[in-house]
Amino acid sequence: MASYSTNEFRPGLKVLLEGDPCVMLEAEFVKPGKGQAFTRVKFRNLITGRVWERTLRSGESMEAADVVERDLDYLYTDGDLWYFMTTDDNYDQIAADSTAVGDAKDYLAEQARCQITFWNDNPISVTPPNFVNLAVTETDPGLRGDTAQGGTKPATLETGAVINVPLFIEIGDVLRVDTRTGEYVSRSKQ
Amino acid sequence: MSEAWRPTAALDTLIKRADLLGRTRAFFRDRDIVEVQTSTLDQYGVTDVAIENVEVAGYGYLQTSPEYQMKRLLAAGMPSCYQIGPVFRAGEVGRWHNTEFTMLEWYELDVTLEQLMANVAALVDYLVGPQRVLTKTVQALLKDAFDLDPHKSDEKRCLAIANKEGLQDAHDLYEALDFLVGTAVSKLGAERVFLTEYPKYQAALARTVHRGNVEVALRFELVIDGLEIANGYDELRDALEFHRRCDYDNARREQLGLPVKPIDPNFEAAMAYGLPNCCGVAVGLDRLFALALGKSALQDVTAFGTRVQ
Numbered sequence: 001m002a003s004y005s006t007n008e009f010r011p012g013l014k015v016l017l018e019g020d021p022c023v024m025l026e027a028e029f030v031k032p033g034k035g036q037a038f039t040r041v042k043f044r045n046l047i048t049g050r051v052w053e054r055t056l057r058s059g060e061s062m063e064a065a066d067v068v069e070r071d072l073d074y075l076y077t078d079g080d081l082w083y084f085m086t087t088d089d090n091y092d093q094i095a096a097d098s099t100a101v102g103d104a105k106d107y108l109a110e111q112a113r114c115q116i117t118f119w120n121d122n123p124i125s126v127t128p129p130n131f132v133n134l135a136v137t138e139t140d141p142g143l144r145g146d147t148a149q150g151g152t153k154p155a156t157l158e159t160g161a162v163i164n165v166p167l168f169i170e171i172g173d174v175l176r177v178d179t180r181t182g183e184y185v186s187r188s189k190q
Numbered sequence: 191m192s193e194a195w196r197p198t199a200a201l202d203t204l205i206k207r208a209d210l211l212g213r214t215r216a217f218f219r220d221r222d223i224v225e226v227q228t229s230t231l232d233q234y235g236v237t238d239v240a241i242e243n244v245e246v247a248g249y250g251y252l253q254t255s256p257e258y259q260m261k262r263l264l265a266a267g268m269p270s271c272y273q274i275g276p277v278f279r280a281g282e283v284g285r286w287h288n289t290e291f292t293m294l295e296w297y298e299l300d301v302t303l304e305q306l307m308a309n310v311a312a313l314v315d316y317l318v319g320p321q322r323v324l325t326k327t328v329q330a331l332l333k334d335a336f337d338l339d340p341h342k343s344d345e346k347r348c349l350a351i352a353n354k355e356g357l358q359d360a361h362d363l364y365e366a367l368d369f370l371v372g373t374a375v376s377k378l379g380a381e382r383v384f385l386t387e388y389p390k391y392q393a394a395l396a397r398t399v400h401r402g403n404v405e406v407a408l409r410f411e412l413v414i415d416g417l418e419i420a421n422g423y424d425e426l427r428d429a430l431e432f433h434r435r436c437d438y439d440n441a442r443r444e445q446l447g448l449p450v451k452p453i454d455p456n457f458e459a460a461m462a463y464g465l466p467n468c469c470g471v472a473v474g475l476d477r478l479f480a481l482a483l484g485k486s487a488l489q490d491v492t493a494f495g496t497r498v499q
Contacts, residue, residue, distance in 0.1 A: 054358070
């Protein structure tokens, strides 16, 4: 596998750190006038999402990680695995486990085009689109005019996720949800 | 068409830079310090372990600092003097580094290091705006940041702290200390700080003195916003000690697999002839101008800097 020397470091580079695939967020050359040169790097671990900081000697190198991102459409889940389909003409299916899907499972609407990160051809993380449409499967009946709870109530979505929605929302409504914040945006017109 | 031909700095910034250069020269004219110009290309380079000359095949080396030639001027009888010009350091590229950069180097005869520090602070006040400057010894810096005493060289503890701070498997005490000083400096924040009393092994060309039973170098650095702006010495005048330090550098170079460098015989002869009592300082002028102009990278204040993300 290829490797990158400190002088090739730049944000976005995918490398292996302690065996885990990481993406470089920042890389800065630092050197006291009379002292040794270092490169200070911030990484995000692509599996755990944690941010790591490391300092390397100038001239050292890191092994490249075989990480690629691809767009796939979400199909369904059998409870253990989540199935996606390639968007080219091959209609290949791939399955991701709950570790890879992570919090995205709350927002996987059928047909949603997701970005999946593969490491050595295995899916390691799933990013849903910024907005998805999901149906409400459970919520208290709408109580018009009741603002005692700030005008919102909990609602369970078809994925099992629970979000706060306005009081007028009813079971069966399809909601537009911001997947980055988990917030209700509007009632979908479909 | 590619836009790579364009200047990396905005033109209005370069016009402001011209004004700052003029003001810098005015600062020295007011103090009767004479401007000199030495060669950027010389037959000899430096032995410093962490500084690499750019070599010009068949000619010698682009200078990493005008220090040796300016000290030869001083030995020959030149009064207090300064120089503004390009210097070159191989392999140094980053937001705050460029292989070629502008150095302001200046020497004052018969002053104490404290007087020179006050003059450096005055120049910074004049170009960037007035602000209080704290003074802190390297010992206090490391004590505050890591509860570590650089003069009591506990290698194991240093390496363990370096490891915790993100440098894994430091080669030795010196590397760990370089890293830890740099880390502590980067956390100093927006203050202006003079770091003083460097450990002996970081003396470079500064005189050393004893503080109790510890030998420290009469060297200072000015740090602003966690960035090294100036590096000054109460200048070493002992030619034999200079030779010893170069030999030590070359021994370290050999250990690290770096090329061993000849000791500049002209500079050595000038030292042996006699360097007057003086203090000197090198200022990273591009960095200082960046601070003055509110920029956060060298490429923003130099016409054709290296583009760094």
